[in-house]
Amino acid sequence: xxxLMAILIGCLFASGIYLMLRRSIVKxxxxxxxxxxxxxxxxxxxxxLTRGNPPLVSAGESMPPLPYADPLPQALVLTAIVIGxxxxxxxxxxxxxxxxTVGTDDLDEMRxxxxxxD
Amino acid sequence: xxxxxxxxxxxxxxAVLLLFSIFLLLRGHDExxxxxxxxxxxxxxxxxxxxxxxxxxTRRMLGMRPxxxxxxxxxxxxxxxxxxxxxxxxxxxxxxxxxDIPGFGEIHLGTFxxxxxxxxxxxxxxxxxxxxxxxEE
Amino acid sequence: xxxxxxxxxxxxxxxxxGVIALLFYDSRDSQRVISVIGSAALLLAGIALLMTARxxxxxxxxxxxxxxxxxxNFVADLFSSLMVLMTGLIAFTVSVYSLATMDPRRESFGYYxxxxxxxxxxxxxxxxxxxFNLFVWFEVMLISSFVLIALGGERPQLEGAIKYVALNLIxxxxxxxxxxxxxxxxxxxxxxxxxxxLQDVDEPWLVTTVGMLFLVSFGIKAAVFPMFFWLPxxxxxxxxxxxALIAALLxxxxxxxLVRAFTLIFTxxxxxxxxxxxxxxxxxxxxxxxxAVAQYEVRKLLSFHIISQIGYMLVGLxxxxxxxxxxxxxxxxHNMVTKTNLxxxxxxxxxxxxxxxxxxxxxxxxxxxxxxSLFFVSAMALAGMPPFSGxxxxxxxxxGSLELExxxxxxxxxxxxxxxxxSMTKIWTEGYWTPSPAEEEGKLPPGVDEFPGWTRxxxxxxxxxxxxxxxxxxxxxxxxxxxxxxxxxxxxLLDPSLYIESVIGDEP
Numbered sequence: 006x007x008x009l010m011a012i013l014i015g016c017l018f019a020s021g022i023y024l025m026l027r028r029s030i031v032k033x034x035x036x037x038x039x040x041x042x043x044x045x046x047x048x049x050x051x052x053x054l055t056r057g058n059p060p061l062v063s064a065g066e067s068m069p070p071l072p073y074a075d076p077l078p079q080a081l082v083l084t085a086i087v088i089g090x091x092x093x094x095x096x097x098x099x100x101x102x103x104x105x106t107v108g109t110d111d112l113d114e115m116r117x118x119x120x121x122x123d
Numbered sequence: 124x125x126x127x128x129x130x131x132x133x134x135x136x137x138a139v140l141l142l143f144s145i146f147l148l149l150r151g152h153d154e155x156x157x158x159x160x161x162x163x164x165x166x167x168x169x170x171x172x173x174x175x176x177x178x179x180x181t182r183r184m185l186g187m188r189p190x191x192x193x194x195x196x197x198x199x200x201x202x203x204x205x206x207x208x209x210x211x212x213x214x215x216x217x218x219x220x221x222x223d224i225p226g227f228g229e230i231h232l233g234t235f236x237x238x239x240x241x242x243x244x245x246x247x248x249x250x251x252x253x254x255x256x257x258x259e260e
Numbered sequence: 261x262x263x264x265x266x267x268x269x270x271x272x273x274x275x276x277x278g279v280i281a282l283l284f285y286d287s288r289d290s291q292r293v294i295s296v297i298g299s300a301a302l303l304l305a306g307i308a309l310l311m312t313a314r315x316x317x318x319x320x321x322x323x324x325x326x327x328x329x330x331x332x333n334f335v336a337d338l339f340s341s342l343m344v345l346m347t348g349l350i351a352f353t354v355s356v357y358s359l360a361t362m363d364p365r366r367e368s369f370g371y372y373x374x375x376x377x378x379x380x381x382x383x384x385x386x387x388x389x390x391x392f393n394l395f396v397w398f399e400v401m402l403i404s405s406f407v408l409i410a411l412g413g414e415r416p417q418l419e420g421a422i423k424y425v426a427l428n429l430i431x432x433x434x435x436x437x438x439x440x441x442x443x444x445x446x447x448x449x450x451x452x453x454x455x456x457x458l459q460d461v462d463e464p465w466l467v468t469t470v471g472m473l474f475l476v477s478f479g480i481k482a483a484v485f486p487m488f489f490w491l492p493x494x495x496x497x498x499x500x501x502x503x504a505l506i507a508a509l510l511x512x513x514x515x516x517x518l519v520r521a522f523t524l525i526f527t528x529x530x531x532x533x534x535x536x537x538x539x540x541x542x543x544x545x546x547x548x549x550x551x552a553v554a555q556y557e558v559r560k561l562l563s564f565h566i567i568s569q570i571g572y573m574l575v576g577l578x579x580x581x582x583x584x585x586x587x588x589x590x591x592x593x594h595n596m597v598t599k600t601n602l603x604x605x606x607x608x609x610x611x612x613x614x615x616x617x618x619x620x621x622x623x624x625x626x627x628x629x630x631x632x633s634l635f636f637v638s639a640m641a642l643a644g645m646p647p648f649s650g651x652x653x654x655x656x657x658x659x660g661s662l663e664l665e666x667x668x669x670x671x672x673x674x675x676x677x678x679x680x681x682x683s684m685t686k687i688w689t690e691g692y693w694t695p696s697p698a699e700e701e702g703k704l705p706p707g708v709d710e711f712p713g714w715t716r717x718x719x720x721x722x723x724x725x726x727x728x729x730x731x732x733x734x735x736x737x738x739x740x741x742x743x744x745x746x747x748x749x750x751x752x753l754l755d756p757s758l759y760i761e762s763v764i765g766d767e768p
Contacts, residue, residue, distance in 0.1 A: 025426065033426055040433040048440030078443060081392055085436055087159070088399045092432075094253040095406055096425060101257065102410070103418045115419040118493050190370065194282035201275045204268075207325075214268035216325035 017043035052078035133175035140168035158239035162246025192248030200241030278376035299351040306345035318762040329453035335389040338749040353724035360720035378404040420494030431480035438473035452763035464528040471526035482514025485544040496559035500607035538578035545571030584660025585750035590653040601728035622696025643681035649735035
């Protein structure tokens with residue numbers, strides 16, 4: 006399972022980076038989304054996958070029965086997803102504004118702030 | 124895009140969705156649910172209304188700017204943590220108040236509820252700020 | 261005042277200020293007043309925090325009352341408190357300066373609330389004692405800085421924002437992945453707990469690998485070589501007050517995170533990791549300053565200087581001796597003060613002559629000698645001339661490096677210093693000394709009649725500049741007490757057991 010997840014995460018990272026290397030800002034935004042999602046999966050996998058053992062403490066016990074799934078990475082991933090949601094919302098607004106102002110979605114046309122002159 | 128079917132359905136759905144969002148908010152006290160998911164459901168209700176009708180009438184229905192909603196929500200969530208500071212406890216430690224209401228049973232009131240309602244408002248505010256800004260042009 | 265309150269205040273004050281400003285969304289005037297009061301309160305809280313941290317040792321508060329390593333805790337050691345204090349100072353000066361320079365349109369679109377939420381993200385990053393929480397504060401800071409950079413929606417701003425957003429989000433994704441791997445390795449994310457548990461891991465190379473991921477992620481945020489390209493492409497695009505704020509604070513948060521991570525957590529293979537840091541520091545210094553030398557736009561030139569100075573701040577971390585680290589911290593503080601001031605003064609020059617181009621500026625010394633001398637003080641401080649703060653920061657750093665016989669880095673630092681002096685002289689001669697193009701044609705240069713008297717706007721514009729310039733002189737003249745505080749800070753950083761003990765306590 007971990008191997009499969011590792012391959013999946015690798016593919017997601019690769020496709021995210023591939024999309025970011027394209028010239029369109031929309032693809033850039035999609036690439037960023039894939040990148041943040043693969044990072045979420047990475048947290049989830051790196052912390053260890055336990056199936057079918059929710060960390061629920063039954064009445065009268067002080068600890069869930071071993072082995073149980075670690076709840077912390079899930080909380081971390083949830084937080085990261087929420088943050089990613091906020092960032093994504095902003096990125097979409099930004100992409101739209103850039104498209105409206107610059108009149109193109111080509112990143113190569115957005116180099117007026119890079120050069121050494123002016 | 125004006126669809127009579129969608130508009131008629133939306134009128135009743137919005138009420139149900141908003142009620143459900145409040146149910147989720149209160150249920151989050153001891154069970155799955157809470158301010159975040161409740162806020163998303165409520166925001167979905169407003170977004171649905173904006174799709175079925177238009178943005179201007181959604182803003183009227185909302186009654187205040189999304190920015191104001193974020194401000195009130197943040198003030199409630201952040202303020203709920205300050206209460207414990209005043210009681211010389213660490214920031215955001217939540218205090219509980221237990222009381223017995225005759226005929227209803229024992230209820231726990233905590234500063235945490237304030238925090239959750241704050242989150243609820245912030246989530247609605249942020250989501251609607253983005254959705255309404257994007258769909259306005 | 262209780263320690264809990266003292267450590268929480270630098271986070272609560274900006275939050276409260278931002279929220280109250282947001283509640284007065286329709287009234288610009290109230291927002292302006294609230295913003296100045298809030299940042300002044302943050303400055304006072306920073307002073308109180310530093311004094312208490314110096315007197316009582318490391319302060320810890322547990323968010324929500326959960327004990328570490330389970331809960332999130334906030335820790336104020338000397339380094340954190342110092343950075344919070346500097347954040348307060350920069351916040352106060354820039355918020356006063358904003359009163360005179362920010363345009364009404366940006367003000368009414370939530371400039372002040374964003375300003376304070378950004379500050380909350382920064383102080384939160386400085387104070388948190390939990391790796392994942394650091395990520396959350398980073399995001400708070402990034403989102404508000406994204407909006408601040410794009411606010412106003414002019415074309416260069418949006419173009420800069422796209423690059424800034426894309427590269428910072430990559431860095432966040434790497435950070436998130438690294439945090440996941442770290443949790444997989446150690447089973448904890450509390451920094452003190454990590455510092456303890458990672459000491460006896462069987463495979464230190466794994467920890468070092470994760471450490472390198474952190475280096476890349478924090479490195480992007482701090483704009484170190486070779487990951488700095490987003491900085492000169494975006495920092496100069498927003499209004500000058502925003503530029504000054506983010507230039508002073510954001511990359512320093514990256515540096516802070518690097519220092520914290522590589523003194524507390526990743527200390528297993530210092531000979532390897534810190535060698536890399538040293539090389540990166542040298543290259544950052546030299547590439548940054550070479551970029552600056554080639555520029556003729558004041559804001560871009562100063563942006564490249566930020567990069568080159570990030571290099572100096574890394575040297576102390578790479579060498580890991582108390583004196584060198586103290587020099588680096590001195591450099592961080594000095595840089596926050598002078599760099600902000602240079603940006604603010606270039607804003608004044610822009611106000612006078614309507615341009616940031618060196619070739620179009622000119623004659624400022626002839627008609628505005630006071631503005632020019634304020635610039636001169638900051639520029640010479642940045643270049644490291646005695647008796648200003650930059651000289652002593654560099655001196656401490658160079659002495660620290662020489663003690664441990666790092667001659668190469670000293671040579672690079674001195675060469676960079678020379679080139680910095682060269683480019684500061686370039687601004688001085690082109691912008692202030694020589695006649696402007698208009699004057700060469702026999703006309704009066706623009707802006708001669710500006711500043712008729714001490715109006716309210718004038719005070720708001722010059723008060724911050726005068727405060728910062730006098731601090732830059734003051735830190736030079738009173739270098740001895742400053743350096744002794746900083747050596748104390750560095751010694752505290754280099755002994756992670758102090759940090760760990762104060763967080764975890766006496767438990768095993």
